[in-house]
Amino acid sequence: TDYKNILVEQRGNVTLVTLNRPDSLNALNTGVLADLIDAFAAYEADDTQRCAVLTGSGDKAFAAGADIKEMVEKDTAQFFNEDFFAGWTDDFTRRTRKPWIAAVNGFALGGGCEVAMMADFIIASDKARFGQPEIKLGVLPGMGGTQRLVRAVGKAKAMDLCLTGRMMDAAEAEASGLVARVVEHDRLLDEAMEAAALIASMAPLAAMANKEAVDAAFENTLDQGIKYERRLFQVITATDDKTEGMKAFVEKRDPKWTGR
């Protein structure tokens, strides 16, 4: 499929999606959203694809936020009537049960930081910068930034970032728990694709179940979450891949997954 705002490439069983509006530092407009919704639905539906990576084109930015030039023209009635930004939370990856990684190659600001936080985890270049600078535009984050940032880094740093609009470098982002790994800038895509390939080599149903269980930690009390995890564990023991995985261990060989 040809998209206007993103590039999509299948490398083996990993789908690489690249935000591709380098002239505006990959600013996220309505067209990007439409393309991403379509590309992630296609990824989800394609049985040959087991993990996805989202990154930004160019050397400078993952995404420098929602497209300010698109928003500057809109009035409140339009924002409200369109339920502006709802598509990012309701339609973008909400139905993506397969794993995906954000490979943050530069600025991840505003909506860019928010989209990165929608990923299952973030691998960052040592040149990455994160922030929620919306306050400097006289507004606030609108795609979940205030909520996901608190869960990722705690109230102190989230409040600091939202109220001052300052940027956090990769080292601070890693120390505060926002990103899973920081890697040398030139190694970012290789590292992210290797991590994705490793995930893609796992039993696919188990990958979905692991993702669902970790995500449940954000929605439930500890008690409910532990019970949810236990039930998912019990369900997954009914799969052929459970039998194969445990047998392969005992027989000291590599497992051959069927996704059943």
Ligand code: HXC
């Ligand atoms: C539209 C953007 C943009 C954005 C950058 N550009 N960010 N266009 N929307 N979010 C455009 C610039 O206008 C410029 O195009 C080109 O990209 C290069 O950017 P420069 O500013 O010239 O680059 P530089 O000086 O290196 O500064 C990089 C930067 C800065 C620090 C990242 O661009 C910046 O502060 N961007 C805005 C970051 C931001 O506020 N993001 C949050 C957006 S609000 P031209 O053609 O003009 O030269 C959001 C959620 C909103 O995400 C929720 C509220 C409802």
